[in-house]
Amino acid sequence: MPTTDDSRDPTPLRVSVDLNLCQAYAQCCYAAPRHFRLIGREALFYDPAPSADARADMERARISCPVQAIRVEDPDV
Amino acid sequence: MSDVAALTSDSHAVVVGGGLAGLRGAEAMRDAGFEGRLTIVGNEPHRPYDRPPLSKHVLTGLLPPDVTRLPSDLDGDVEWRLGVGAASLDRGARTLRLTDGTTLRYDALLIATGTRARPWIHPEEERLPGVFSIRSRDDAASLRAALVARPKRVVVIGAGFIGCEVAAVCRELDLPVCLIDPSPSPLGRVIGSAVGGLIGAVHEGWGVEMRLGAEVAHLEAKGGRFVGVRLKDGGRIEAQVAVVALGAVRNTEWLDGSGLSADSGGIDCDERGFVTDAFGQPDPRIAAAGDVARFPHPLYGGRRIALEHWGHAVAQARHAGRLLAGDASGPVYGAVPNFWSTQGDMVVKSVGLTEGADAVAIVQGDPAERRFVALYGRAGRCVAAVSVDSARWLPAYGHLIETAAPFPPAEAVTDRPSRKIDILDPGFA
Numbered sequence A: 001m002p003t004t005d006d007s008r009d010p011t012p013l014r015v016s017v018d019l020n021l022c023q024a025y026a027q028c029c030y031a032a033p034r035h036f037r038l039i040g041r042e043a044l045f046y047d048p049a050p051s052a053d054a055r056a057d058m059e060r061a062r063i064s065c066p067v068q069a070i071r072v073e074d075p076d077v
Numbered sequence B: 001m002s003d004v005a006a007l008t009s010d011s012h013a014v015v016v017g018g019g020l021a022g023l024r025g026a027e028a029m030r031d032a033g034f035e036g037r038l039t040i041v042g043n044e045p046h047r048p049y050d051r052p053p054l055s056k057h058v059l060t061g062l063l064p065p066d067v068t069r070l071p072s073d074l075d076g077d078v079e080w081r082l083g084v085g086a087a088s089l090d091r092g093a094r095t096l097r098l099t100d101g102t103t104l105r106y107d108a109l110l111i112a113t114g115t116r117a118r119p120w121i122h123p124e125e126e127r128l129p130g131v132f133s134i135r136s137r138d139d140a141a142s143l144r145a146a147l148v149a150r151p152k153r154v155v156v157i158g159a160g161f162i163g164c165e166v167a168a169v170c171r172e173l174d175l176p177v178c179l180i181d182p183s184p185s186p187l188g189r190v191i192g193s194a195v196g197g198l199i200g201a202v203h204e205g206w207g208v209e210m211r212l213g214a215e216v217a218h219l220e221a222k223g224g225r226f227v228g229v230r231l232k233d234g235g236r237i238e239a240q241v242a243v244v245a246l247g248a249v250r251n252t253e254w255l256d257g258s259g260l261s262a263d264s265g266g267i268d269c270d271e272r273g274f275v276t277d278a279f280g281q282p283d284p285r286i287a288a289a290g291d292v293a294r295f296p297h298p299l300y301g302g303r304r305i306a307l308e309h310w311g312h313a314v315a316q317a318r319h320a321g322r323l324l325a326g327d328a329s330g331p332v333y334g335a336v337p338n339f340w341s342t343q344g345d346m347v348v349k350s351v352g353l354t355e356g357a358d359a360v361a362i363v364q365g366d367p368a369e370r371r372f373v374a375l376y377g378r379a380g381r382c383v384a385a386v387s388v389d390s391a392r393w394l395p396a397y398g399h400l401i402e403t404a405a406p407f408p409p410a411e412a413v414t415d416r417p418s419r420k421i422d423i424l425d426p427g428f429a
C-alpha cells in the first residue's frame, strides 16, 4: 500500500495549527523556538513534521497556546 | 421516508475523499462511539495532508512538499483504500463502485471529495511545460521546482487568495511576477475592490506587477514551451512560468447517475447535512462535508452556499460524522465561515460572508500602517469582517456577524470613538 514518503524523517510527530484560531500570541514560539516562528506581525510558521525527539517541546507549545490552536499526533502514544 | 440509519458495531461506514474533511469526519464518527468497520477511500496515494502550506511555505522552500500529513487520532481501526477513487454510487444497492473495479457496500457514507483547480479554458495550452496550478502536493512540488530554476518572469492568472499568495512568494524569492485579473483589484470578487485595492497596494509595494481589468485570451508557446500570455486587448506579457489560479470546481462527476442533486458547484445537502436527491429528498445514510458540500446556511437566510475554507471543512466534517453516527448534537450546521490567507509576511483573515455586501467601513487600525479591520454591511446588518495583521480583533467582529448586529455598528466597537466612520462602497462588480 502506498504510504507517505516523508523525505526528512519516516516517523515524525504530526502537527497542525488552526490558523483561524491563532492570534499570534507567540507563546508556542517561546515554548518551542525551533518549530514555531512568527514571520512579520502575525504569520505563524510551524514545522508540521518535527522529529520525535521534539516531543517535550511540542507538548509544551501545545499546552501554552492560549487559544488551543495546536494539535499534535505522536506516533508512539 | 426512513429515518436516520442507526449504526451498530456490525455496520460499515465509508468515507469517500481522503482529505481534511474525510479525515475529520471519520474521527468524529469514532468520537461519537461508532465501533463498526470504517473505510476511507481516497484517490490520492497519500494519507490526508494539509493543503494551505502548499501555496505558501512549500513554494518558498521552507517546507518540503511531502511533510504536511495531518495529525489524527485514528489508529489502526481504519481501512485505507488509497490511490483508488469512487467511480459511481448505487444508492438502491447501497454500494460504491471503485476505480479498481471492486465494490464496497456501506451502511453510512460520507462524501468529502473536495475540489480541484479550475482548468484553463484551452486544454492544449494548459498542458504546455511551464504552466501550473496548485491543488495537490505534487502540483506544489512541480511549481516549486520551476521557481527554483529562476524564471525571468512568472505570470499568475487570477488574483484570488491563492493567486495573491503565489505572487507574494515570487517576490519573497525575488522573482519578477505579474498578477492578472479582470477585476479592478486583487481579491475583488471575494472582498470587493475597496479593501482589495488596499491589499493590492501592499503587493505593489513588494514589487508585484499588476494587470487589473485585464483578461488572458491565450497561453502562447514557442518550441513546445510556454513563453507568455496574450491578453484579450491584444497585449502580450512574456513569462516562463504561468500559474493558473482561477478557483476550483467540485469533484462530483462520480455521483452522476446516483440520483443525487450535484453539479460542478457542489453536492446539495439539507440543513442537517444529509445529501438530497433531485426532488430535494434527503438520503439519511449519506452526508457531505467540506469543499464539495453545498448547503443552506442558517445565517444567510437558508441560502445554499459552498465554502472552500479549511475551518469549514473541519467543522462541517465533525458535524457530518456525528450525524451519520447517530449523535446529532445540534441538528443544523451553521458555523460562521472563516478563512485566513498568509501573503508574504501579511496575514489576511475573514469571518462571515461578504457576498451581497452593500457597504464597508474601516472600523479599526489604519491601512497606511498595513494593519486594520474592515467591516461589511448588507441591508443594515453586519455580515463579514476582514482583518489585515489584526487577527486579535476579529473574534469581536465575528460576534457582531453571528448576531446580525446593526451596521454601521455602535461607535464603541472601534478603537477611535472620536473619529467618524466612513462608509464606503465595497466595490463588488
Ligand SMILES: Cc1cc2nc3c(=O)[nH]c(=O)nc-3n(C[C@H](O)[C@H](O)[C@H](O)COP(=O)(O)OP(=O)(O)OC[C@H]3O[C@@H](n4cnc5c(N)ncnc54)[C@H](O)[C@@H]3O)c2cc1C
Pocket (backbone or CB within 6 Å): B016, B017, B018, B019, B020, B021, B022, B041, B042, B043, B044, B051, B052, B053, B054, B055, B084, B085, B086, B087, B112, B113, B114, B115, B116, B134, B135, B136, B162, B251, B254, B289, B290, B291, B292, B307, B308, B309, B310, B311, B313, B338, B339, B340, B341, B342
Ligand atoms: C493551495 C491551497 C491553499 C489553501 N490555503 C488555504 C488557507 O490559507 N486558508 C483556508 O482557510 N483554506 C485554504 N485552502 C482551502 C482548504 O485547503 C480546503 O478548504 C480543504 O482542503 C478542504 O478539504 P476537503 O477535505 O473538503 O477537500 P480536499 O482537501 O480537496 O480533499 C478531497 C480529497 O478527495 C479526493 N477525491 C476526489 N474525488 C474522489 C473520488 N471520486 N474518490 C476518492 N477520492 C476522491 C481528492 O483527491 C482529495 O484528496 C487552500 C487550498 C489550497 C489548494
Ligand code: SF4
Pocket (backbone or CB within 6 Å): A017, A021, A022, A023, A024, A025, A026, A027, A028, A029, A036, A044, A064, A065, A066, A067, A068, A069, A070
Ligand atoms: S501560541 Fe497559539 S495563538 Fe500563539 S502564535 Fe502559537 S499557535 Fe498562535
